[in-house]
Amino acid sequence: MxxxxxxxxxxxIGASRDPSKLGYIIFSNFANFGFKxxxxxxxxxxxxxxxxxxxxxxxxxEKIDLAVIAVPAKTVPQVLEECVKKxxxxxxxxxxxxxxxxxxxxxxxxxxxxxxxxxKTRVIGPNCIGIYDAxxxxxxxxxxxxxxxxxxxxxxxxxxxxxAVGSTxxxxxxxxxxxxxxxxxxxxxxxxSERDLIEFLSKDKTTKVIIAYLEGLKSDGxxxxxxxxxxxxxxxxxxxxxxxxxxxxxxxxxGSLAGSSKIYSAAFxxxxxxxxxxxEELLDYALAFSTQPIPRGNRVAIxxxxxxxxxxxxxxxxxxxxxxxxxxxxxxxxxxxxxxxxVSLHNPIDLSGDADAERYNTALKECLASKxxxxxxxxxxxxxxxxEDKVIDYIIKAKSFKKPIIVCSVGSSFSEGRNKRxxxxxxxxxxxxxxxxxxxxxxxxFSKK
Amino acid sequence: MxxxxxxxxxxxIGASRDPSKLGYIIFSNFANFGFKxxxxxxxxxxxxxxxxxxxxxxxxxEKIDLAVIAVPAKTVPQVLEECVKKxxxxxxxxxxxxxxxxxxxxxxxxxxxxxxxxxKTRVIGPNCIGIYDAxxxxxxxxxxxxxxxxxxxxxxxxxxxxxAVGSTxxxxxxxxxxxxxxxxxxxxxxxxSERDLIEFLSKDKTTKVIIAYLEGLKSDGxxxxxxxxxxxxxxxxxxxxxxxxxxxxxxxxxGSLAGSSKIYSAAFxxxxxxxxxxxEELLDYALAFSTQPIPRGNRVAIxxxxxxxxxxxxxxxxxxxxxxxxxxxxxxxxxxxxxxxxVSLHNPIDLSGDADAERYNTALKECLASKxxxxxxxxxxxxxxxxEDKVIDYIIKAKSFKKPIIVCSVGSSFSEGRNKRxxxxxxxxxxxxxxxxxxxxxxxxFSKK
Numbered sequence: 001m002x003x004x005x006x007x008x009x010x011x012x013i014g015a016s017r018d019p020s021k022l023g024y025i026i027f028s029n030f031a032n033f034g035f036k037x038x039x040x041x042x043x044x045x046x047x048x049x050x051x052x053x054x055x056x057x058x059x060x061x062e063k064i065d066l067a068v069i070a071v072p073a074k075t076v077p078q079v080l081e082e083c084v085k086k087x088x089x090x091x092x093x094x095x096x097x098x099x100x101x102x103x104x105x106x107x108x109x110x111x112x113x114x115x116x117x118x119x120k121t122r123v124i125g126p127n128c129i130g131i132y133d134a135x136x137x138x139x140x141x142x143x144x145x146x147x148x149x150x151x152x153x154x155x156x157x158x159x160x161x162x163x164a165v166g167s168t169x170x171x172x173x174x175x176x177x178x179x180x181x182x183x184x185x186x187x188x189x190x191x192x193s194e195r196d197l198i199e200f201l202s203k204d205k206t207t208k209v210i211i212a213y214l215e216g217l218k219s220d221g222x223x224x225x226x227x228x229x230x231x232x233x234x235x236x237x238x239x240x241x242x243x244x245x246x247x248x249x250x251x252x253x254x255g256s257l258a259g260s261s262k263i264y265s266a267a268f269x270x271x272x273x274x275x276x277x278x279x280e281e282l283l284d285y286a287l288a289f290s291t292q293p294i295p296r297g298n299r300v301a302i303x304x305x306x307x308x309x310x311x312x313x314x315x316x317x318x319x320x321x322x323x324x325x326x327x328x329x330x331x332x333x334x335x336x337x338x339x340x341x342x343v344s345l346h347n348p349i350d351l352s353g354d355a356d357a358e359r360y361n362t363a364l365k366e367c368l369a370s371k372x373x374x375x376x377x378x379x380x381x382x383x384x385x386x387x388e389d390k391v392i393d394y395i396i397k398a399k400s401f402k403k404p405i406i407v408c409s410v411g412s413s414f415s416e417g418r419n420k421r422x423x424x425x426x427x428x429x430x431x432x433x434x435x436x437x438x439x440x441x442x443x444x445x446f447s448k449k
Numbered sequence: 450m451x452x453x454x455x456x457x458x459x460x461x462i463g464a465s466r467d468p469s470k471l472g473y474i475i476f477s478n479f480a481n482f483g484f485k486x487x488x489x490x491x492x493x494x495x496x497x498x499x500x501x502x503x504x505x506x507x508x509x510x511e512k513i514d515l516a517v518i519a520v521p522a523k524t525v526p527q528v529l530e531e532c533v534k535k536x537x538x539x540x541x542x543x544x545x546x547x548x549x550x551x552x553x554x555x556x557x558x559x560x561x562x563x564x565x566x567x568x569k570t571r572v573i574g575p576n577c578i579g580i581y582d583a584x585x586x587x588x589x590x591x592x593x594x595x596x597x598x599x600x601x602x603x604x605x606x607x608x609x610x611x612x613a614v615g616s617t618x619x620x621x622x623x624x625x626x627x628x629x630x631x632x633x634x635x636x637x638x639x640x641x642s643e644r645d646l647i648e649f650l651s652k653d654k655t656t657k658v659i660i661a662y663l664e665g666l667k668s669d670g671x672x673x674x675x676x677x678x679x680x681x682x683x684x685x686x687x688x689x690x691x692x693x694x695x696x697x698x699x700x701x702x703x704g705s706l707a708g709s710s711k712i713y714s715a716a717f718x719x720x721x722x723x724x725x726x727x728x729e730e731l732l733d734y735a736l737a738f739s740t741q742p743i744p745r746g747n748r749v750a751i752x753x754x755x756x757x758x759x760x761x762x763x764x765x766x767x768x769x770x771x772x773x774x775x776x777x778x779x780x781x782x783x784x785x786x787x788x789x790x791x792v793s794l795h796n797p798i799d800l801s802g803d804a805d806a807e808r809y810n811t812a813l814k815e816c817l818a819s820k821x822x823x824x825x826x827x828x829x830x831x832x833x834x835x836x837e838d839k840v841i842d843y844i845i846k847a848k849s850f851k852k853p854i855i856v857c858s859v860g861s862s863f864s865e866g867r868n869k870r871x872x873x874x875x876x877x878x879x880x881x882x883x884x885x886x887x888x889x890x891x892x893x894x895f896s897k898k
Contacts, residue, residue: 025834096802101791148832149861162757164802164830168860171832172880175861215760240760243767249760249797278761278883308611311664311689311698312727318692342550348698353545353613381613383597383620385474411617412598412624431621434727 001192001200003090004124005133005182007065008037011057011088013079014070014095015040015048022094022142023070024048026130029139037062041079057082066090068130068140073097076126077111084119092140093125099188100127109190116191128187129163132170134180135206141185143167154179155208156286159197161186161215162240169213169279177423178287181206189218195227202231209289211282212237215250225271234289234446238276239264272449274442281438284430288439289446291426292404297374298444299323300437301367302348304379305355305387309408310348313377313433320441324348331370338362353384357391364394368401375404375443377436382415392418396425404443408436450641450649452539453573454582454631456514457486460506460537462528463519463544464489464497471543471591472519473497478588486511490528506531515539517579517589522546525575526560533568541589542574548637549576558639565640577636578612581619583629584655592616603628604657605735608646610635610664611689618662618728626872627736630655638667644676651680658738660731661686664699674720683738683895685723687731688713721898723891730887733879737888740875741853743896746823748772749889750816751797753828754804754836758857759797762826762882769890773797780819787811802833806840813843817850824853824892826885831864841867845874853892857885 010030016023023042030038031049039062040048043055054060057067057079067088069079073095083091098109109126116123124130130140134153141148151173158180160166166185173180181204184197194214201207214237217224228235241250242261268275276282300322304310317324324347327335332345339359344350349367351359360380367373376398380391398405409419410431419429430436459479465472472491479487480498488511489497492504503509506516506528516537518528525544532540547558558575565572573579579589583602590597600622607629609615615634622629630653633646643663650656663686666673677684690699691710717724725731749771753759766773773796776784781794788808793799798816800808809829816822825847829840847854858868859880868878879885 020834097791142834143832144834147834147860147863160757162755162760164755164833165757165761167832168755168758168830171860171864175865213757215757240757240764243764245767245773245796246760246763249756249763249793249795249799278881280881306611306613306617307698308609308614308662308664308689309617311611311695312614314698315689315692315695318694324694342546344698346698347694350698381617383592383616384613385469385591385593385596411596411620414596415620416624432727432729 001122001196003065004092004131005138006136007090007138009039009062009065010035010037011039011041011060011064011067012070013041013057013067015042015053017045017048025142025144026068026070026094026140029141033137033139039064057086057088064088066092066138068092068094070094070142073105073108077108077115080112080115084115084121088121091121091123092128092130093123094128094130094140094142096127098126098190109188113190123191124184125187126190129167129185132183141167149174152177152179154181154290155206156180156211156290157182157201157204157207157209158211159184159186159194160213161189161194162213163187165213165279169283172283177420178283178290186218193217193219195219195224198231198235199227202233207233209233209286210235211286213240213279213282214238215240225267228273229271234274235272236274236276236282236285236289236442237268238279238282272446274445280435284435284439285442287428288404288406288443291428292406292443293402294447295374295404295443296447299325299372299374300377300440301373302377302379303351303360303363303367304348305351305353305384306379306381307350309379309381309433310350313379313408313437314348316434316437320437322437322441322444325372328372331366331372334366335363354386355384356386357388357394360391361394364398368398368403373403375406375440377406377408377433377440379408379433379436382409382418383411389418392421395422395427399426404440406430406436406440408433450571450645452514453541453580454587455585456539456587458488458511458514459484459486460488460490460509460513460516461519462490462506462516464491464502466494466497474591474593475517475519475543475589478590482586482588488513506535506537513537515541515587517541517543519543519591522554522557526557526564529561529564533564533570537570540570540572541577541579542572543577543579543589543591545576547575547639558637562639572640573633574636575639578616578634581632590616598623601626601628603630603739604655605629605660605739606631606650606653606656606658607660608633608635608643609662610638611662612636614662614728618732621732626869627732627739635667642666642668644668644673647680647684648676651682656682658682658735659684660735662689662728662731663687664689674716677722678720683723684721685725685731685734685738685891686717687725687728721895723894729884733884733888734891736877737853737855737892738895740877741855741892742851744823744853744892745896747893748774748821748823749826750822751826751828752800752809752812752816753797754800754802754833755828755830756799758828758830758882759799762828762857762886763797765883765886769886771886771890771893774821777821780815780821783815784812803835804833805835806837806843809840810843813847817847817852822852824855824889826855826857826882826889828857828882828885831858831867832860838867841870844871844876848875853889855879855885855889857882
């Protein structure tokens with residue numbers, strides 16, 4: 001499997017000189033990055049982007065680690081057969097027109113399965129956009145970089161049955177400055193399934209968190225859940241096709257059976273998969289796991305300079321069943337010693353609309369140092385004129401307590417600049433109190449796995 | 450009430466020369482905008498920002514339409530008494546330290562009530578940030594504009610019990626380029642309550658949609674709901690303090706009783722208030738009402754170039770009980786006549802990953818022109834290399850069908866630039882399929898009021 005991500009030699013079958021063709025974009029991704037052992041395969045061209053072209057992969061003398069296939073569906077069986085003959089260990093089939101496309105396509109996919117059945121060749125796809133690896137820069141995405149950004153290096157890996165959902169989320173990760181390790185769009189999952197990918201990522205050194213967009217399972221349900229149960233890394237999944245209509249749409253999209261939503265949700269819960277309700281939650285949770293330690297319990301302190309936001313956060317904490325204990329008398333006295341008398345020392349701790357960085361620092365440090373709280377939700381409204389930028393340094397320093405710190409902050413450029421500084425220092429920032437609390441709740445859930 | 454928003458003469462009581470004081474920021478907002486009849490009141494200054502200062506509002510010879518009070522709580526009764534003597538019709542009390550701040554504060558607020566009891570003076574506040582009117586530029590917000598943006602002119606009016614929540618949302622509206630008419634933070638709502646404000650806004654010509662952040666009601670519950678029922682404009686509310694802890698926090702924040710969440714939700718539903726679960730929903734719904742017509746029914750067509758997103762939207766449509774009918778045979782034939790055979794003509798209509806602008810235009814126009822659909826959810830992934838910018842013009846043109854068009858689109862700068870063009874042309878754009886469908890659902894709910 002590793003050869004998919006760190007191939008020494010790559011063939012692009014269907015590499016094209018026409019910039020509007022997928023085969024052009026995929027080949028140019030590799031060429032632009034400067035992969036040296038790169039072979040365009042196209043019977044109708046002598047060269048692509050100045051690189052010598054071959055009529056068939058069998059004409060290449062060197063060993064090929066990874067072949068990417070982007071030719072019309074009908075031609076795929078033949079070129080796949082040639083890949084097998086060439087003993088190519090890893091093949092990505094980008095082409096669509098298989099089990100997602102009615103009976104003829106289904107038969108064509110069966111043919112592909114027979115071709116690889118007795119070989120050592122492993123296949124990702126068909127009907128997918130393949131791989132983006134932020135470390136090795138393997139990039140089979142046919143979406144031009146000016147339209148669809150590629151995230152920087154990080155510790156989140158992402159598997160997606162849908163190429164469109166996958167690439168859009170990649171583009172968002174890029175725009176938010178959140179790094180990833182590996183992205184795999186596996187489409188119809190004809191050979192390599194979500195189970196294989198999760199198994200592989202569970203051992204991948206640069207992967208700390210696994211996120212998944214699933215339509216239906218391509219692997220045996222029971223085996224999938226057993227694998228998931230064994231994996232010690234957090235797995236967060238967004239399941240599509242929960243409704244009747246959505247389920248029907250799934251089958252014409254990646255040829256899957258969506259299955260009952262309730263069965264999925266129950267199984268996810270039982271086997272320790274954290275379920276996201278939409279892609280924003282998927283990324284919210286991924287960001288928390290990517291940056292924060294797992295809490296030891298569920299006792300939350302809410303610290304804010306905006307009373308109303310404190311109330312909304314408290315509502316969400318209660319709704320999700322997290323604990324919101326009052327500070328002890330001893331802790332209150334410690335806080336009050338360095339704060340004006342009109343701050344509200346309940347929980348939420350409302351530092352008041354004239355809060356400054358020192359007041360935040362006192363509350364943050366004392367709550368994290370105490371044995372009374374397992375995590376802090378910090379709602380900082382940078383709009384408040386008294387709040388100096390020093391507060392950012394204080395928040396970053398507080399990471400040393402090794403308890404989760406989740407920030408809620410939102411606004412226009414002034415606040416966004418400060419949020420960016422926090423994010424770059426590994427402090428997750430969310431726009432609503434509810435999303436901040438939900439992200440913390442995901443960490444608490446995982447602590448019980 | 451109108452004098453709050455279009456005063457001809459303004460006194461700022463507590464106007465200060467110290468830039469760190471609220472009284473400075475508030476006064477400078479008015480001075481910078483160039484309000485001519487502007488009077489700083491401060492017994493310890495001769496002038497503020499070059500404008501002659503008075504020791505008391507009673508020393509001003511001209512009539513005062515609006516007085517803004519930003520002095521310590523204990524001094525407020527005296528200056529309010531002077532405002533009453535001066536027959537000032539509108540007073541905003543920014544100062545805090547009243548019923549939200551324990552027993553002494555409660556007594557002080559009672560004193561204020563007695564002062565205005567027999568007068569014609571109406572009061573907003575205390576413990577609030579007052580008013581921002583995008584048309585008249587009345588702006589009592591003590592948050593500097595470089596930290597907290599002020600939205601442009603528009604048709605949404607926004608009342609907020611919390612100043613922090615209110616100003617943060619204003620800052621977000623500013624950054625998203627969404628316009629407003631009037632913003633009113635009414636804090637403890639000692640005199641003018643949410644009911645008075647909604648009553649006023651229901652007749653305000655530049656207000657099409659009313660949004661509200663509420664902690665507890667300041668007016669009689671039954672009367673409030675009767676008012677709401679009469680109002681023909683959409684009212685969207687975010688209610689904080691739903692939980693036990695949140696309810697307690699509310700009382701130390703704006704001195705309100707939060708009340709039971711279930712009673713509120715049931716009453717909201719019965720009297721036609723659309724409830725938002727968080728501030729993102731509040732703005733999502735406001736944007737839809739601000740720009741889109743009310744649909745005649747609940748039949749939705751989902752049109753997309755990203756199969757997975759179509760599935761997620763279909764799931765949400767089903768969950769919310771909207772209808773997702775298949776296109777009729779006749780409509781399918783019309784579509785197929787101008788599309789490749791591999792598009793999926795169910796609902797969602799999946800135009801496939803190589804969709805171009807013409808394909809979108811055909812689907813959009815035929816669905817809107819047909820009698821089969823009341824609204825369209827359009828999920829456009831601009832990342833797709835085949836999708837030309839012409840699609841934006843087609844979407845904007847489709848407004849002429851006078852049916853709601855809700856777009857889901859997200860990504861980095863390439864997509865964001867295109868989303869901005871849509872937003873500026875009055876097409877609402879949401880980042881997730883779920884949020885797009887929920888916004889449409891809010892319109893459908895209102896159509897039944």
